[in-house]
Amino acid sequence: MKHRIPLALLLLLAPLLVMAEAALDIVDPWSPEAPPGRMMAGFMDLHNPTDTPIVLVDARSPQFGHVEIHTMIMEDGVMRMRRLGELVVEPGATVTLEPGGLHLMFIEPLEQFSLGDAIAVELIDDQGRLFPLQAEVRPRHRPGMRQH
């Protein structure tokens, strides 16, 4: 006897399968507090649990004029920020955005932020998929962490 899956059930399951495919684990997103009106940075771990690369090409937040993906490079002995056109998270890999390295750059704040506030961000990949996150505003220098 052949098993048949009712069409209605397939239609129900299809959107769930697409969502599972699009999964990107975003771990502990946060942003160091900054004086009002200044750019802010976003840090987090990005883990790709799927078996295909996730290529992030953009990001946005309703609380900022625009958001860019930045990296730090050494140039003439000085660390400088550079905008990345794409950030690839390979299958099974974790990419860490952290002070001194990769980060999100929140540019042109449209409001003021206090400690504990959340910055709403959507990461956007090359297929137009959206990965929402909330970055918590935390003290710039956290107790027990080395200060640079």
Ligand SMILES: [Cu+2]
């Ligand atoms: Cu930057």
